[in-house]
Amino acid sequence: MKLQMIGCSHHHTDVAFREKLAFQPNQVVEALAKMRTVFPQTEAVLLSTCNRVEIYAAAENEEDCPSAQQLINFVANYHGLDVAEIATDLRSLDGEDAVHHLFTTAASLDSMVIGEAQILSQVKQAYDMANEGENTGPLTHSSFQAAMRVAKRVQTETEIHRKRVSIPSVAVADYASQFFERFDDKVILVIGAGEMGEETLQYLIDKNAKDVRIINRNHQRAIDLAQRTTGKAVEWDELNDLLVEADLIVSATGATEPIVTAEAFQTISERRFQKPLFILDLAVPRDIDPKLSDFVGVYLYSIDDLQQVCDRNRKAREREWPKAEQIIEEEVSRFMTDLYRRVTGPWIGRLKQQANDIKAAELERLLNKLGDLGDDPKIRKELDVTLGRVVNKLLHPPLESLREDVNPEEGPGLLDALKKLFQLKD
Amino acid sequence: MNGPDASWMTKISLSCFAFSYAIAMILEISRLFFRAPVRILIIIGLTIAGIFAHTVYLWLKFQKDFSGGTPMSSWYDWCLMVSLAVAITYAIIAIKKNENSVGIFFLPLILLLILVALFVKNQEAFTQSEATNVWAVTHGISLLLGTSAMIVAFIAGVMYLVHAFRLKKKLPPRSGFRLPSLEWLQQCNRQSLFYATGLIAAGLVSGVIMNVLKSTENQTGIPWSDSVIISSGVLLVWLVTVTVFEAVYKPARQGRKIAYLTLASFVFLALVLSFVFMAEHASQADSVSALREVLT
Numbered sequence: 160m161k162l163q164m165i166g167c168s169h170h171h172t173d174v175a176f177r178e179k180l181a182f183q184p185n186q187v188v189e190a191l192a193k194m195r196t197v198f199p200q201t202e203a204v205l206l207s208t209c210n211r212v213e214i215y216a217a218a219e220n221e222e223d224c225p226s227a228q229q230l231i232n233f234v235a236n237y238h239g240l241d242v243a244e245i246a247t248d249l250r251s252l253d254g255e256d257a258v259h260h261l262f263t264t265a266a267s268l269d270s271m272v273i274g275e276a277q278i279l280s281q282v283k284q285a286y287d288m289a290n291e292g293e294n295t296g297p298l299t300h301s302s303f304q305a306a307m308r309v310a311k312r313v314q315t316e317t318e319i320h321r322k323r324v325s326i327p328s329v330a331v332a333d334y335a336s337q338f339f340e341r342f343d344d345k346v347i348l349v350i351g352a353g354e355m356g357e358e359t360l361q362y363l364i365d366k367n368a369k370d371v372r373i374i375n376r377n378h379q380r381a382i383d384l385a386q387r388t389t390g391k392a393v394e395w396d397e398l399n400d401l402l403v404e405a406d407l408i409v410s411a412t413g414a415t416e417p418i419v420t421a422e423a424f425q426t427i428s429e430r431r432f433q434k435p436l437f438i439l440d441l442a443v444p445r446d447i448d449p450k451l452s453d454f455v456g457v458y459l460y461s462i463d464d465l466q467q468v469c470d471r472n473r474k475a476r477e478r479e480w481p482k483a484e485q486i487i488e489e490e491v492s493r494f495m496t497d498l499y500r501r502v503t504g505p506w507i508g509r510l511k512q513q514a515n516d517i518k519a520a521e522l523e524r525l526l527n528k529l530g531d532l533g534d535d536p537k538i539r540k541e542l543d544v545t546l547g548r549v550v551n552k553l554l555h556p557p558l559e560s561l562r563e564d565v566n567p568e569e570g571p572g573l574l575d576a577l578k579k580l581f582q583l584k585d
Numbered sequence: 586m587n588g589p590d591a592s593w594m595t596k597i598s599l600s601c602f603a604f605s606y607a608i609a610m611i612l613e614i615s616r617l618f619f620r621a622p623v624r625i626l627i628i629i630g631l632t633i634a635g636i637f638a639h640t641v642y643l644w645l646k647f648q649k650d651f652s653g654g655t656p657m658s659s660w661y662d663w664c665l666m667v668s669l670a671v672a673i674t675y676a677i678i679a680i681k682k683n684e685n686s687v688g689i690f691f692l693p694l695i696l697l698l699i700l701v702a703l704f705v706k707n708q709e710a711f712t713q714s715e716a717t718n719v720w721a722v723t724h725g726i727s728l729l730l731g732t733s734a735m736i737v738a739f740i741a742g743v744m745y746l747v748h749a750f751r752l753k754k755k756l757p758p759r760s761g762f763r764l765p766s767l768e769w770l771q772q773c774n775r776q777s778l779f780y781a782t783g784l785i786a787a788g789l790v791s792g793v794i795m796n797v798l799k800s801t802e803n804q805t806g807i808p809w810s811d812s813v814i815i816s817s818g819v820l821l822v823w824l825v826t827v828t829v830f831e832a833v834y835k836p837a838r839q840g841r842k843i844a845y846l847t848l849a850s851f852v853f854l855a856l857v858l859s860f861v862f863m864a865e866h867a868s869q870a871d872s873v874s875a876l877r878e879v880l881t
Contacts, residue, residue: 318620321760333758337748340768433842435767452753455841464755471757 160502161224162298164257165231165249166206166213169271172248174209180234180245182207187285190237191292197233198225202296204303206264206285208278210271215261217298227251258302259491265306266313267320268483273476274319279310302494309490316486319479322472327355329468330439331362334460335407338437342368348405349373349390350398351412352380355441359409360388372401375412399423403430408438410446421450428454439465503561503574509583510558514550522546595645597638599665603699605635606672606692613688616761625683632676632688639669663729664702668695670733678765685765690740698736720795724788731784732854738777739851742844745770749841771843775831778847782824785854789821816857823853 167177182190187205194203194216200223204215214234218224225233231249235242252260263269265282286303289295295303314320323329339345347368349356352375360371371390374397375381381392393401402408402419412418433456440447440461452459522542526533533539561573577583609631612624643665650662675691748764764770796814809815827846 334752336766337752337758337764338767340766340772458752460755468757 160217160219160298160498161221161253162215162217162257162302163224163227163230163251163253164213164215164260165227165234165251166211167249168211168213168269170269171250176245176248177210177212179240180207180212180238181209182212184288186237187288188292191289191294193237194233195292195294198223198229201225202289202299203294204285204289204299206282208281211264211269213264215257215299215302217296217302219297227253255491255495258305258494259487261302261306262309262487262490262494265310266483266487267310268313268480268487272324273473273480274322274324276320279307279314282310283307298498301498305490305494309487312486312490313483317479317482319476319483322475324469324473324476325358326441326462326465326469327359327362329465329472330359330409330441330460331366333468334439334465335363335437336366338435338458339406342366342407343370345370345406346401346404347371348401348408349384350408350410350418350446351375351442352377352384353411353413356409356411357384357388359411359439359441360384360390363407363409364389372405374398374401399427402427405436406434408436408447409441410438411441412446414442414446415444417448418446419451420448421453424448424451424454424457428457431456441465500562506574506577506583507558507561510577510581511554513581513583514554518546518550594641597642597645599642599699599703602635602638602642603696605631605638606695606699609635609688610692610696613686613692616686616689617759618761620760625679628688629676629679629683632672632679636669636672636676639665639672643669660705660708661702663725664698664705666729667733667736668698668702670730671695671698671736674733674737682765682769684763686762687740687744687765689762690744694736694740720791720798723791724795727784727788727791731781731788732858734777734781734784735851735854738774738781738847741770741774741777742847742851745774745844746841746848749844774847775843778831778843778850779828781850782828785824786821789817792817813857813860816860820850820853820857824850 167180169177182205187207190205191203194201198216200218200220202217206213206215212234214230216225216230228246230251231246232242234240234249235245260269261282265279267274267276267278270278282303286295286299286307289299323332335342342363345368347360347363347370349360349371352373360368360373363371369389371388372393373381373385373388373390374393374395375384376395378392378394384390385392398418402424410418435456436458438447438451438457438459440459443462445461447459447461449459449461451457525542526539529538557573557577561577609628612628612631615621616624643662646662671691672695675688675695678685678687678691744764745767748767748770752767765773792814827850831843831846
């Protein structure tokens with residue numbers, strides 16, 4: 160049995176390199192189909208996200224499993240790239256290292272944002288696609304199902320996933336939820352149509368935000384963002400009216416001066432009748448005058464306020480790291496033990512069969528020599544039992560040692576020795 | 586209740602449920618210091634066990650007093666009933682919002698009410714008057730429920746102010762001390778205050794009617810100068826003013842103002858209740874006969 164992985168991730172390669180090797184969902188299907196043709200006896204799963212591109216290949220017989228170089232050639236051919244151009248930046252792992260890496264990846268310990276939840280669904284999706292393409296087999300089934308189980312163990316037994324570390328996720332989950340019980344009846348104003356605003360808006364939409372108004376100096380960009388999300392683009396000159404209506408403001412523009420000053424907000428505040436207002440100012444330099452937090456009912460949070468929580472959460476995750484790693488070590492060890500038993504099982508059966516065949520032949524020969532004595536059922540039974548016990552006693556110590564020899568990383572191991580000593584054939 | 590299976594229930598004492606609530610409170614406080622996923626289940630379990638013991642205790646006491654002629658008619662009983670109502674409210678909120686630390690605010694008040702019950706245990710209970718039965722029951726029950734609602738409003742108000750303070754000061758969220766959202770606390774605060782005002786108003790009006798009937802029967806005037814009546818009247822005026830103010834003046838509906846108004850209302854109510862305790866406002870037999878008439 161062999162499990163092989165080649166790939167790259169955000170750890171050692173830049174986004175430009177990963178883009179070259181990335182597989183879109185339709186390409187994953189196509190590449191898996193191609194792999195089935197090129198390596199017919201190989202199980203394969205292809206994991207392609209914005210932070211990593213990895214191919215897992217496995218086969219019951221080692222000679223059926225493609226080598227790392229063959230997999231690299233396959234990727235290069237698929238994308239029309241020069242092998243030399245990518246080979247040095249691709250990492251290859253096999254056996255226990257590949258299993259360890261898969262478990263670590265699924266548990267989100269290898270992610271750019273440690274503990275992010277998305278990777279597990281991406282691993283699951285990659286496995287499902289391989290299943291649909293009939294690229295999976297016993298090894299990929301057991302390793303990917305184990306990886307998902309490990310990820311869930313890490314999720315439930317550690318706090319690594321509970322602490323959010325990105326600014327938009329902290330802004331919505333840790334702060335906005337402390338103000339609002341529900342978001343579907345709130346007026347949400349997004350000022351600016353940049354990446355930060357969009358990501359925060361996405362988290363709010365996940366929380367069922369319905370009434371979202373997007374305002375930007377360049378109205379077309381507001382329209383574009385509104386089309387990508389469920390928001391409504393509004394003209395810039397309506398900003399003051401929207402400030403009166405809003406319950407939650409997310410501001411993330413590239414403006415160099417504050418967009419909302421305390422003086423301007425004075426009249427707006429009078430029109431709001433002290434209705435609570437939660438403002439997330441995610442811009443640098445800030446969009447909202449800090450003096451706004453002096454107004455009654457206004458809760459203003461800047462990126463620095465949120466960053467403190469992100470840093471604290473990141474440290475909390477780091478504290479949980481050893482616990483998560485220990486879970487992975489335990490699970491890798493368990494997986495490898497199970498795998499080794501699956502490998503040795505048939506050989507043990509074969510050895511026992513061989514010994515029993517010898518025993519039966521020798522018993523038959525002895526009974527023939529004994530003549531009439533050999534026809535006595537009592538004597539036949541006694542001889543059968545005695546020879547059986549001799550065989551079992553002889554085989555017990557080597558088989559027990561084989562069962563205990565669960566670490567295939569320690570050289571060829573006892574299995575190979577056993578095959579040679581007893582001349583066991585496939 | 587008299588069968589052999591229920592005999593263990595007669596052994597339930599006040600200390601049983603007080604102990605359950607106290608342990609639940611200690612566990613709630615421990616949330617501030619360390620994380621334990623099963624703790625909330627234990628807290629809810631202890632609270633429900635406490636509520637069960639509390640209910641059984643009051644029910645058995647009711648049965649015993651009813652046969653003796655004085656069911657649920659002392660301040661001791663009424664304090665325990667209010668604490669039971671607040672405990673049930675807490676259990677519902679704790680189940681619905683099990684990630685929040687509401688118990689830190691509810692459980693001390695529940696225990697305080699039990700303590701007050703012990704404190705007034707030996708006080709004389711209410712007097713009897715045949716003509717005032719229905720009004721006495723209305724008066725008592727409305728005030729009991731109104732007080733419970735006011736306590737819930739007070740707790741929600743305190744939580745709102747603590748939460749608003751933390752958010753305004755941008756204190757980082759603590760996993761062991763997570764309060765319900767400001768929006769939820771504000772709604773809970775407003776609704777409880779609204780119900781409390783209605784119930785207390787009903788209680789006071791029924792009390793006035795009861796006194797009018799009593800004075801007609803006894804040929805005595807209504808004791809308008811009684812400190813309890815005066816303070817109750819002021820409380821009613823205050824509550825109605827708060828409710829009208831809240832309805833008419835928009836900013837009063839938002840945020841901290843309503844929480845402050847609730848706190849002030851609770852202080853007012855506490856003052857009236859202390860007058861009631863000190864003045865021995867009602868006597869036992871009043872409500873005894875009233876309850877008996879309603880129940881038979």
